[in-house]
Amino acid sequence: MKVILPSNKKLTKNLKTISFTNPKNVYIPLVVYNDRDVTPLVKKGDYVTKNMVIGKTKGNFRMPIFASVSGEVLGFEEKLYADGTHIKCVVIENDFKDALSEEDIVLKKLNEYSKEEFIDRLKESGIVGMGGSGFPSYIKYNCNDKIKTIIVNAVECEPYITADYTLLMEEAESILETVDALIEINQAENAIIAIKKGEEKLKEVINSFIGTYLNIKLVEVPNFYPMGWEKNLVKFITKKKYKKLPLEIGVVVSNVSTIYSMYEALKYGKPCVERLITFTGEGLNTPGNVYVRNGTLVKEVIEFIGGYTESDKNLIAGGPMMGHTVDEDLIISMDLNCVLVKDNEKNPKINPCLRCGKCEDVCPAKLSPVMIKDNVKNITFVRTLQPEKCIECGLCSFICPAKIPVREFVKEAKHSVCEVKK
């Protein structure tokens, strides 16, 4: 069963973007993807310049972490990360100078980079999947298999979020330029920009720039959730299925924001320290899309753009479907695409399960959430139900007529099954 969610995007759609680039302090989270084992390269009292590398992950990816402002390192502190957990951060006091260190970065025209240079640039600029995964992008492109098609994911299927939409509206020209360069660098055959059906304005804007790029096509995808999920998107566009990675069928998928940060990295040598985030929800006085720096306190941003309405809130890091409730301690990270502030409503009472099977009907991973929920304590059996396939899209919790938070049960099963495997 296909599910169309209430979009709620009107709140921030077609508003001018705001910039908030002068936070008092920044708290740079020491994490890339799921790797929290980071070597800090600075200590308390050091002076750091903007875009300076202040840490490096120890794991397989060896990703750098950057200072997003210039100033003195005040030390280390734990703050709330987008996934709802606490994380060690480097605290930098902003001196509002945005002083840059003198480094020699060889800049070229976008399409003159060789593949090796391109991969290096992605890695050195710390570019990660900005649609929510936070996965290092250079890994995706650094492969021996041939890349045939590059898909630019601008579907943004979760309600409320308009960051990708706005970015594409404003920066269509540079994004198309980057995509064209990506085709050339990776010797791909073509690229596809996937947007949602019915976005006429966006279509118009892209079409006005796309004329010269013969290898880039605009594809409209239906307004289902989770259409933006890689597997669904690739299947819809190429009509092919893959097992683990889309590369198996010669496809690479990147989010619009990721493409834009690639543009900045390739063209200007800027690392990935700034992004556009949707601040939205009924709980905010003036919702909008805001350019913010990595490590900015969400509290500061919200104060800057106009503050909260009165009454108790749910502050959600991420969209309404996949996000987590957090509090004002939340910091901006590069894989966060939305901060949603909703007035706290009394949760509907949880009723007994009716076994209507709707959760299974809607599950995009073809799981049986209700059976997983029933057997969550029985690990040997729940394993056969493959909860590790869950993408945590939240449709099961959304659709449930008994208002059971089904997804949380599946997540629990997923974690216990994954732990047993380890």
Add this chain to the structure above:
Amino acid sequence: MIKFIKEHGTYIKSNNTNSKIMRDVLIALTPIVLFAFYKNGYIPYTKGLISLYGLLYPLIMVLVAVVSSIFFEMSYYYVIHKRHFKELFKTTYSFMPGLFLALILPINTPLYLVVLGSFFAIIFGKMLYGGFGQNIFNPALIGRLFLVVSFPLVMASSSAYFNPFERQTYDGITSVTPLANTFLNQGYTYDDVVRPYGSMLDFFFGNIPGSLGEISAFLILIGLAYLIFRKAVKWRIPLMYILTSSILLFSIAMFKDFDLSFVLFHLLSGGLLFGAAFMATDPVTSPVNKWGQVLYGIFLGILTIALRFIMKSPESVMISILTMNIFVYFIDQYAIKINFNFNKILKPIIAIWLLMIILPLYITTTFNKVESKVTIIDKQINSNVYVYRASARGYVDNIVLDIKIVEGTIEEIIIVEQKESFIARIEDANYLNQIIQNQDNLKELDAVSQATYTSNAIKEIVMYVMEDYNNER
């Protein structure tokens, strides 16, 4: 000071609720209840056949069933769990088993049986398993099963199924329901099975005797369509159930050269449609997996047809749903594997194919007409007056005739014993006189329409006796 409250789950929710689903089911059932009132209350009342109480009886039955089922459930909660009525009433839907029970009971079920049935439905069908959402068997069917087993005479008599108006119209039909009628049948003809109750349209619109809510296929299908439209039902189950049954019935009809009304008749009787649309789809006691639902529906169809024709059981729908309820857990466990690996569907498909081929073949052999054997019980010879007493199998049971032959001519035929359903038609047609008048040319005498089997049996007896008489002379 603004508080930030942490919660799990998604932060938008669909507007689905359990109550909405239940409300849709109630809306789908409303026309069915109203029709039961119209047919069994209003019509006999306007004909002056029943009192005001009789007029309201269908509604009273529903009301008693609903109230008693709420009462039993709430008492159970109060006595066993010390939980109070108020917190439970809105969430456990305690009226549902009672409502369904009333709809699958014969229209004249005495109220004390309704109460008893709903007691069993609630306590043994629902609460002992842990209450709403935990029960394995469909509670309403448990209630009915109890009544059918414990009070077979009340539950299977024509007085339970016929309303006063029908008792007048179908004068001469002694069998209970159209379906119960055909089991006695050796074969199928439209004339014998459908015609006595009117036409196929009467079956479709529900103008036949039967349980309170099961008879109007038209309203049941409308209710089902509404539920599917509202996404409040596991639609794969009724679809596959009806489809499988139709295919099986169709094959039987093909093998036996019955006309297609055979398929329609069996679909429209015995509560099959109501069972498929409302009983088999009870969300709690049916599979959650979509492939599970498909398999469940198919097996229900196979089981129903098998029970109906092999066990000759008019309760085949109820028994097959209760039986399949047992397997729901296993079906779910198997069917989830089909989600992950589609090849897993092969085994059940092969099993189903085999069953679908073997079953109709087997059933057609059970249809073989038993050779009607005429036996001469007694022969009294008084000079040239012969009085034979002979019997043969009729439509329902043996028919015993006394035949008086004087000098080679049949003078008198008396029916000594019979239990035939349509004997009135024989009398109306003056068939015995017809036989006497045409005794020289009996072979070409037509049978009485709508009483073919009875009249043929009578004819056979007479012909056999004549042969015996001629041999002796």
